[in-house]
Amino acid sequence: YIKKADNGCYILCPEPDASGISYAGTPYHLLDRDPMGDDLESVMLEQTDIGSWVTETQTAIEDADALNVDQAYRLTLLELGITDDTDAS
Incomplete structure (x- = not known):
């Protein structure tokens, strides 16, 4: 929160005293x-x-992490030549 000081600069202040905000x-x-005396939006x-x-x-992050772990597990099994017969149809 900001307000305009007597010298024309914007200064930080508590919310109840503020006339404006500063963003980025x-x-x-x-x-x-x-009013702050300027043509501010x-x-x-x-x-x-x-x-x-x-x-x-x-x-969503936890779900993605779980899928990544499962995929790494399955790839490791494939690299070792081990098949998971429980998923076979």
């Missing part, structure tokens, strides 16, 4: 906040919960 070094004005922040996305991603 670019300042943005927060909607419904005091106005944005709105929305709080989100990405916990379910993180859980889904972790599950």
Whole structure:
């Protein structure tokens, strides 16, 4: 969170005092906040919960890891000339 200092520089500040944010070094004005005196793009922040996305991603990674281990196991068996008769149809 940022606000404009008396000398015209943007400074970090607590959220209640902020008029804007800085993202990747670019300042943005927060909607419904005091104007910052510049022609900054106005944005709105929305709080989100990405916990379910993180859980889904972790599950996908674990599934991919399990498939990789299974594939390495089967390739090793093939290299050793060992067949797995349980999967044969």
